[in-house]
Amino acid sequence: MLNSIIMNLEDLSKHLKLSQTTVSRALNDFPEVSEKTRSRVKSAAQKFGYRPSHHAARLAKGKAMAIGHVVPLAEHAMINPHFADFIAGAGDVYAQHHYDMHISVVNSDEEESLYRDLARSGKVDGVVVHAPQINDYRIPLLKELQLPFIVHGRCDDSTPDYAFLDINNKRAFSRATEYLIDLGHQRIALLNGLETMSFAVRRKLGFIAAMEKHNLCCDPALMVQQEMIEPTGYAFTKQILALPEPPTAMMIASMLSAMGAMRAIQEVGKKVGEDISIIVYDDQLSFLQNSGEIPLFTSLRSSIREAGKTVATQLIQHIQQPDNVLPQIIWDAEFVIGNSTQRLQH
Amino acid sequence: MLNSIIMNLEDLSKHLKLSQTTVSRALNDFPEVSEKTRSRVKSAAQKFGYRPSHHAARLAKGKAMAIGHVVPLAEHAMINPHFADFIAGAGDVYAQHHYDMHISVVNSDEEESLYRDLARSGKVDGVVVHAPQINDYRIPLLKELQLPFIVHGRCDDSTPDYAFLDINNKRAFSRATEYLIDLGHQRIALLNGLETMSFAVRRKLGFIAAMEKHNLCCDPALMVQQEMIEPTGYAFTKQILALPEPPTAMMIASMLSAMGAMRAIQEVGKKVGEDISIIVYDDQLSFLQNSGEIPLFTSLRSSIREAGKTVATQLIQHIQQPDNVLPQIIWDAEFVIGNSTQRLQH
């Protein structure tokens, strides 16, 4: 390959003594081009390492062939550990469909302006909305801008129609809580995520529904909403284990929190499963595997990477065929029995 | 704002009864435009929600105003948990400088082709090379393609000149190992990362250098190279604790592995710090904080998010002023005493 020369379509067509049109058609696999010409063109392109100018092609076509992801992030804020796996799944799909992935890291106060720019500048053909909030302003904004989008997660139910992929978090948590109750547990703690996140609200609703159905009380001292990381899981678990009447079971909203909870439990000399039962929501992050023949934790699980794939696929389909209306998808989390739950011993 | 209409430069200039040239100059803050005209143009642009077409501007300027990041990823492979924090740091800098971040997820076998496309298509003005390997083919490739790049990490020393930002991993590990030796430890385990990664090789070199300096033997049974995640840390630690002569201290290459090691240690009824000392390399991932007044772990630490910022800054500087040659930067990891190390008890 002759990489010292950078060729454009004009150079290449002159070299081949063909028109730019024909060369363009040959490279883009138009059917009317003769096989002979096509192979001649393609091998020349290969030889010279020709690649069409991205921006020229996009300008001519009027399509960005790119999807945007916006990551709101204050200076010292935590970046959501789920993000990488979601991106990996979505990025995989983009690559297959020859779409580009455009990621913007942005201060919260500039976020609206960013969405406007994304829509009007033609940088992207659509966006994925991450971390939906209660009553999220982005849904009406994106509708106004007429920029195709799909939400990973859900806003509250009062929000008008929009496309999303979400887990049935309420059902997942009510079901798992009932499982603990069936095992005889009555004092059950809820280690939840921040309640600005709609998934956390739904999980709490599911938890409460199960408890109330069985006439059990939700002790506020056993419930917390906080960032789902190891240290917070550790601290809260330490705290509730020191209560006069500690819980015998816990519902935990993430693997990272569960790691912290486990550390706290072991530190006070108790055993997960035997002395205290745990069910954890497992997003199957690639670096936090809860697998094996019998997994460490009894868990609710769904793959966030698969979610990324599905969201990306749906959005691309819609962009390519706008009459193909974006769906509302709700997945049920899988419930997997592991080693962290046992019948309550008396 | 009137968002129903999408205006381009021509529309806007006609509305203002000015030439496109003047409008463009006003919006791009050229000095020759009168203040009166500029403010008139800008407020009209604001009013109509005008944003210049991204691809048209890029085509005209001949610059992509974008930086690429390539994430090689097989179907079921793990995505590096460090990636998100690095991206957060880099993305922050891109936003400040009005650069776009372009991320490609790619199968390893298509990676070379992707780099060629990135370079020739003008999609990006430069790339960040992640996870450098021993004798990494990407360095000569990117040089051949004349695409500006900077490596996060380092290849082996035989590789010709290239720009990078790396930690002095060898010194970090030799220093920390010596600290353990000074505390009286002699049987020290090394829980390292995969040895295809150059940082793991350097860390091992540092470990061995310290041990040999003090005439201590590096028992192969106490050393492992594996993916740095919780389950592998757990399994290896379980294994070495069951040896007839278990180690009294461990050097661990990541926080995730250390979480696993801690779980194994607690499970056999021993205490981190008291019964076994641990020093961990802490990349300060935002979701794995090892902070507090006295941190849980004695650690070597450096912020991967800061690394992302610095790498991005350097690359942008070089792209904007190519005579501003890309540097080779080596940071020393900070050594912080926490609660996981103690003098060996006899």
Add this chain to the structure above:
DNA sequence: TTGTATGCGTTATCAT
């Protein structure tokens, strides 16, 4: 099956 001419929406050059 191939070629000609034009458009995409900017920025840059050269006038005025």
Add this chain to the structure above:
DNA sequence: ATGATAACGCATACAA
């Protein structure tokens, strides 16, 4: 201080 006109490098409607 402002304007007319020409790139930028493709894709595409229309012609042959």
